[in-house]
Amino acid sequence: MxxxxxxxxxxxxxxxxxxxxxxxxxxxxxxxxxxxxxxxxxxxxxxxxxxxxxxxxxxxxxxxxxxxxxxIQVDHEKLKEMDLLIGQLNSKMSKLKESVDGKEKKKKTLKEHIPMEQLESKIKTIRKETAQSRDKLKSYKERCKNVNPDDQKKVNNAHKTLQTEMRKRKRIASEAIDSMLEHCSKPKKAFLEEVGIECD
Structure with missing residues (x-):
């Protein structure tokens, strides 16, 4: 050679x-x-x-x-050591994966929360609206000081009567509409629009 x-x-x-x-x-x-x-x-x-x-x-x-x-000469002791190391690394990898999954869930949850800046801005808006509502209420109370209690009672009773009548008529109208819809191929919304009925 x-x-x-x-x-x-x-x-x-x-x-x-x-x-x-x-x-x-x-x-x-x-x-x-x-x-x-x-x-x-x-x-x-x-x-x-x-x-x-x-x-x-x-x-x-x-x-x-x-x-x-x-x-190829195989070192069985070395193979056992390597198997043991692989087992340890797999276990460590599994724990790290669980940790990563937990952090991903936490990150997702935090993303879904409203940021502090938006919350602070919303709180300011609500406080402003609350202050305006208080001012209106105070104004209404001032106006109501000179109202005769008997007149106020009459107005309240008339209001309750009208509300009761309105509910009664609304129920009758609803039953009539449902009865008509049984023989109508159109959806309820389209039917109401065509007839000209407005829902509150």
């Missing part, structure tokens, strides 16, 4: 062992940054396959090469 062939064989072997993935001869030439030409790499692969260091699989017209898994 020439020096060049020995170097290429060693380089291909180390590369396939390190990456531990399947490659075509073209991939290996490219991944070794063209240190060796294709013919040299193919010779090296053939030699490694003959020595059972590398396995060869035919995929259509293309050959795929990968490091023989039987030649």
């Amino acid at each position: 020439s020096k060049s062939t020995g170097e290429s064989t060693k380089a291909v072997k180390e590369y396939l062992k390190k990456t531990n993935r399947p490659y075509s001869s073209n991939d290996i030439v490219n991944n070794l940054q063209s240190k060796f030409n294709k013919a040299t790499v193919v010779k090296a692969l053939d030699a490694l396959v003959a020595d059972s260091i590398v396995c060869e699989r035919v995929n259509g017209k293309q050959k795929i090469y990968f490091f023989n898994q039987g030649n």
